[in-house]
Amino acid sequence: MDSAVGAGTASAMSSIDPLISSNATMVGWTPEPSGRGTLSLITTCMLTMFICTWVVIHRRVYSQVTFGQLHKAALFLKAIIAPEFIAVEGLQEWSQAKKIVATCADYKDEEGKSMELIHAFYIGMLALRYKTSKSHDSARVIWPNQYVWLLQNGLVEWKDHAKWGLAKRDIEDKSNTDGFAKATALVQVFWFLAQCAMRAAHNLPLAPLESMTISYIPLFTATYFFWWFKPKDIMSPTVVELPVMTSAQREEFEDLAISYDFDDEGLPKQVSLWNVWALTPRVFEKEYGIRIKRERRQAQEIPYGGTKGGPEVTVNVAEQVVWKEEIVVAHWDPDLYGSKLWPLICVFGASFGGLHLISWDTRFPSYSELWLWRAAAMASVVSLLVFMHYPRVVLRWGGPLTMLSIISPAIYLLSRIVMICGAFAAFRWVETSLYDTYVVSDYWIHVL
Incomplete structure (x- = not known):
């Protein structure tokens, strides 16, 4: 009887051992006298995430410098928590800019050049505004569809775009693109990925935090591609005088405004700090409305x-009939949502949670933490795919399926919190091989 119980216990322990090591092979905080330690591991991951996120962020333009910096900080936090949505935002802004350029292709300047992506991005990031008569410093945003309307109605000509602050050289001068930061980010990412690849070649494990850091890189690369021509850190907008219009034209022009929340007229929503968290409205949302x-x-x-x-x-x-104002959680560009590329976009977005599963066999401090990590990674993938399945998500009851569209982002957020906390909590008790190193000089010998 006792032998049977002992055999059963040994069998149970052997089934757990591959995942949760014994105390003899597990360590907590590890110093780094000459090699890899806990502090260097954490700082390397944090530095890689920070520099990639900070370089990729291209904020919109505010008249107040403080609001611009706060908006950049808000984008930074969004990118850390949900990099997939920042990538999709970049894709939708790029798509809008491409459509504006195509619409304005027939309007050329004296050199035969038409609008380019940098101009479309500049207008789309709320950098072009017009004076109003309310006060000497009040101004309203000229939205992309409004500028196109001005061109189409002959009220402005593209050959005069430099007078509106849209000269390519002027925009590039206002853009604070940091070449050194880009180069640093590129070198840091390359070196980090090379280290992870060499550890895999030596059958050495990666920490969950390293898996998380790897997961950011594809999405940030895609986002940077979409925002490649977008000006960065414009400190102040260009304010112009509108051309003379009839009252009917002025009314039609102002009706095309997508939102009044970003104007400079001192209204409550315009001066609220919550404004920096809002997404930049896009033309297709106005067309839908x-x-x-x-x-x-x-x-x-x-x-x-x-x-x-x-x-x-x-x-x-x-x-x-009284129509209530809707609270829109998400609205995807119909030209993208209805395209053949949308399934690929969804899968690429889900890659963030999927890459966390690199740590599927990583030893965690407890068996429950291991499965919590796995479940959170899979939940983030599934919830994101469900959320992106709906072309428009609104906070209202419309049956079980609509509730699923609202619950899915909450599940995603919860899974992200679990993974972030789990990545750092895992360092309190990890396998010793996590801190084993390899000799880089061996690779140089083979190369030479």
Whole structure:
């Protein structure tokens, strides 16, 4: 009986040993007298994440420098917590800029050149504004669709774009692109990936924090590609005088405004610190709103057939129907969402959680922490794919499926918190081989 119990216990222990090592092979905080230690491991990962995130961020333009810096800090936190969504934002801004350039391709300057991506990005990042009569320093954003409207109606000409602060050289001069920071980020990423690859070649484990750091790199690379021509850290907008318009033209122009939350008129939403967390509205959202309003107006006009053979009477019930303002959680560009590339975009976005599974067999301080890490990584992948399945997510009850679209980002956020906490908590008890090193000179001998 005792032997059977002993055999069963030994069998159970052997099934756990491959995942959770004995105390003899596990260590806590490890100093680094001459090699790899806990502090150097953490600082290397943190430095790689920080420099990649800071270099890739391209904030929008504010009149107040403080708001601009706070917006950059908000983007930094968003990129650390959810780099997939920053990558998608970059993709949607790039897509909008491409469409604006294509729309304005027929408008050329004296040298035969038309609008380029740098111009479209500059306008799209709220850097172009016009003066209003409310006060001497009040101004409103000229949105991309408004500028296109001005061109199409002959109120401005592209040959005069330099007078509006849209000369390519002027934009490049205002852009604070740091070549040294880019080079540093490139070298740091290359060296970090090389170290991880060499550890894998020597069958040495990676810490969960290292797996997390690797996961950021593909998404930040994609984001930087989309924002390659986007000006960086513009400190102040270009403020211009609008051309003379009729009252009807001015009304039509102002109706094209996508939002008033980013204007400089002192309104509560414009001066609120919550403004720095808001996403930059895009043209397709305005087009969607116009289409929905048109459909609602048509729905409110109910044709009523009178007596037989008599004329139909249209009953307007607009005053009887009140449409509540929607709280939009996410809205994907329909040109991207309906394209054949969207499934690939979703899979690429899900790669962030998937790459965390590099640490699938990493030994954690406890068995429960190991499975919590695995579950969180898989939950982040599934929840993101579910969330991106919906073209538009709104906070309202519309049945179980719509609730799934609202719950999925909450599950994603929870899984990210679990993975971030788990990556650092794992250092309190790790296998000793995590701190083993290899001799780099051996590789140089083979190369030479």
